[in-house]
Amino acid sequence: MKWMNLIGYSVVLYGFYLFEKKNLQKKHDRIVFFMLLGICWTVMFSFLFFHSLLNPARLMLFLFKPLIPILGK
Amino acid sequence: MKEKTTSFQLLITLYIGIITTGMLMMPRQLYRIASLNLWLSIMIGSLLGYFSIIVITLFLHTFKNKTLTEITEETLGPYLGRALTFIFIFLTFYCEAYFVRQYTNFISTNFYPKTPNYIIIGSLVMVCCFAVYHGIEVICRCALIALPFILLFFSLGSLLSVPGISFVNLLPILDKGLVPPLSGASVSLAWFSEFMLLSMCTPFIRHSKTFLRDGFNMVTITLITLLILIVSILLLLSAFTGVPLYPYIVSVSYISIGRFFEHIEALVMAIWIVGAFVKISFYLFVIVHSSASFLRLSSYKLNALPISFLLFLFSLWIYPSAQSQIKIGSPLINTITILVNLFYPLLILGFVLFKKKNMAY
Numbered sequence: 001m002k003w004m005n006l007i008g009y010s011v012v013l014y015g016f017y018l019f020e021k022k023n024l025q026k027k028h029d030r031i032v033f034f035m036l037l038g039i040c041w042t043v044m045f046s047f048l049f050f051h052s053l054l055n056p057a058r059l060m061l062f063l064f065k066p067l068i069p070i071l072g073k
Numbered sequence: 074m075k076e077k078t079t080s081f082q083l084l085i086t087l088y089i090g091i092i093t094t095g096m097l098m099m100p101r102q103l104y105r106i107a108s109l110n111l112w113l114s115i116m117i118g119s120l121l122g123y124f125s126i127i128v129i130t131l132f133l134h135t136f137k138n139k140t141l142t143e144i145t146e147e148t149l150g151p152y153l154g155r156a157l158t159f160i161f162i163f164l165t166f167y168c169e170a171y172f173v174r175q176y177t178n179f180i181s182t183n184f185y186p187k188t189p190n191y192i193i194i195g196s197l198v199m200v201c202c203f204a205v206y207h208g209i210e211v212i213c214r215c216a217l218i219a220l221p222f223i224l225l226f227f228s229l230g231s232l233l234s235v236p237g238i239s240f241v242n243l244l245p246i247l248d249k250g251l252v253p254p255l256s257g258a259s260v261s262l263a264w265f266s267e268f269m270l271l272s273m274c275t276p277f278i279r280h281s282k283t284f285l286r287d288g289f290n291m292v293t294i295t296l297i298t299l300l301i302l303i304v305s306i307l308l309l310l311s312a313f314t315g316v317p318l319y320p321y322i323v324s325v326s327y328i329s330i331g332r333f334f335e336h337i338e339a340l341v342m343a344i345w346i347v348g349a350f351v352k353i354s355f356y357l358f359v360i361v362h363s364s365a366s367f368l369r370l371s372s373y374k375l376n377a378l379p380i381s382f383l384l385f386l387f388s389l390w391i392y393p394s395a396q397s398q399i400k401i402g403s404p405l406i407n408t409i410t411i412l413v414n415l416f417y418p419l420l421i422l423g424f425v426l427f428k429k430k431n432m433a434y
Contacts, residue, residue, distance in 0.1 A: 016378045029375055032368045036379035040386075047386050057391040060167060061401060064408050071259060071408040 002048045009044045013037050077279040082213035083271055084291040086355050089216050089223060091295055093348020094172070095264050096227070096302045096321050097179065097341075102403060103303070104315035107257030110247060111314075112304050114254045118261025119296040121415060125268040126288030128418050132272055133281050135425065141272040141418060142363045148424045155367065157417070162364050164413045166384070169356040171398075171406045173197065173388035176349040178395040183322060184342050194388050197346075201354040202381035205361055206374055209277050212354045219347045226344050227298070230337070231305045233328045238308035263407040264299075266414035268292065273359040318395055357381065 016037065024030045046054050103111035136144050142161065146154035177193045185193065204212050247254070268288070278284065306324045307314050317323045322338055329335045361380050365373035392398035 012382070016382070019378065020375060023372065023375060026371055028369065029371055032370055033375055033379070036376055040379050040382050043383060043386050047390055051390070055390060056167070056170075056387060057402070057405075060409075061405055064405055067408050067412070068404045071411045 005048055006045065009048075010041065013040055076208045076210050076277055078210050078213045078277050079280055080271075080278050080284040080287045081291075082217060083209075083274055083278065084268075084287055085220060086213050086216040086351055087267055087271065088291055088295050088298075089219060089348050090352030090355060091264050091267055092227070092298050092302070093223065093345055094175070094352060095299050096306075097319050097345065098175070098399075098403070099260060099264065099299070100303050100306050100314050100320045101316075101318065101399075102260045103257050104307070104320075106260065107253045108249075108315075109243060109245070109307070110249075110254040111257060111307060112243075112300055113247075114257030115261045115296065115299050115303065117254065117258035118263075118265050119292060120265075121262050122265035122268045122292035122295065123289060125266065125271075125414070125418075126285060126292060128422055129269070129272045129275070129288070130285045131422065132425075133275055133278070133284060137281075138276045140275060140363060140366065141421065142366060144425070145421055148421060148428060158363065158367050161413060161417055162360060162367060164409050165356065165363075166360050166380075166387070168406055168409055168413070169353065169360060170384055170387035170391060171402055172349070172353055172356065173384060174392050174398055174402070176345070176353070177388065178392070178398050179319065179345060180342065182395045183319070183338070191385075191389060194385055197350065197353065198381050198385045198388075200350060201357050202377055204350075204354040205358045205381070206377045209274060209358055212351065212358060215354070216351045219351060223344055223347065226340055227302060230325050230328070230341075231301055233330065234305055234309050234324055237327055238305065239311075240308060242308050242311040243304070259411065260407060261299075262415070263410040265292070265295070266410055269414040269418055270355070270359050272418060273363055318399060357384065 017033075020033060024033055099115075100111070103114055107114045132139075132141065132144060136147070139147070142158040145157050145161075148154065149157060173194055176197060177190055180193050181188065181190060204215060268291075271288075275281070302321070306320050309324045309327060310320055313323070314320045322341055325341055326336070326338055328337055357377075357380070361377050362373045364380060365376055368376065370376060392402050
């Protein structure tokens with residue numbers, strides 16, 4: 001099921017590329033766009049295969065824990 | 074820049090986002106800290122709204138047509154400025170993912186328990202991405218169209234709950250001193266600090282001369298609306314305000330006229346969806362626009378789709394239940410919002426003033 005999801009989401013990302021293809025005339029735009037698609041794919045892979053191991057909510061809680069008693073009630 | 078909108082339209086967009094999420098989420102959090110004096114916490118928190126408007130006006134007059142992220146890079150230099158901008162974008166993105174999750178948890182807990190989360194999140198993110206792709210003007214127009222319906226429903230909800238309210242529920246005032254309302258202000262600060270996001274949209278403002286007046290008026294209107302809504306919940310539910318996850322839903326479910334006008338909770342959902350759409354679209358626009366300028370893209374539309382997809386994944390990932398979202402997520406988001414919308418602009422303002430002072434000598 002995870003692999004099916006991975007393929008499905010990858011197809012969605014390819015769809016993004018096809019949608020924006022005509023607007024990616026500049027080299028810099030193309031590089032940044034592919035970099036963003038790469039980040040999307042990596043996050044998607046982590047989400048599907050390391051769902052509970054790499055939870056961003058836990059990471060943020062760990063980072064901001066000292067400030068929560070002062071700023072966030 | 075082709076797209077232009079008035080400061081009033083931008084402020085209306087924020088107003089809708091603040092009151093629709095505030096009326097659902099604020100009462101419980103505020104009551105648990107400030108109990109009966111929650112109205113005072115809202116008033117103290119609103120001071121940050123006025124402060125935000127003053128800071129944005131200062132930026133508007135000093136750096137014409139520049140967003141806060143661009144000002145950061147100009148003031149702090151390319152390395153430190155860009156590092157701070159990246160942190161700002163990431164934290165705002167996390168807040169945005171939280172808002173999408175908040176919306177999903179509310180919808181799935183109260184109305185659609187059997188619908189998969191990815192359908193609820195996906196449909197909202199798709200519509201928001203479509204709005205962002207068409208620019209800030211579309212988002213502001215959507216907010217303007219929704220405004221009369223939202224105001225009509227809120228006034229109807231408050232008026233129809235009048236028979237059940239008791240003003241004794243407000244007493245005693247300041248029974249535990251000033252400390253609980255001051256601590257509670259950190260909750261309302263997070264909502265009022267959202268006005269600071271306007272500093273990311275300054276290039277799109279058409280008539281910047283009236284910004285200060287419009288901004289002050291809108292913060293006052295937001296304060297009055299929140300006070301009416303939240304105090305009416307307190308007058309109706311009293312000590313029960315701090316118990317349910319969404320006290321507004323409970324207070325609205327009390328409304329019953331002639332046994333044929335009941336169960337108007339469905340209307341709350343409709344209003345919530347519109348409010349959430351406006352708020353999430355605006356946040357998404359801010360993230361997409363500031364990340365495009367951070368990445369030096371020729372058009373912000375190019376990264377609308379990838380960032381929306383990331384938002385979809387993040388909001389699916391974080392806080393799977395309403396309990397964890399409210400217990401763990403709310404304090405964290407309040408902290409992040411205050412950091413991003415209060416300390417970050419203050420830091421930049423300090424640097425700008427310091428630089429100006431040094432240049433004068």
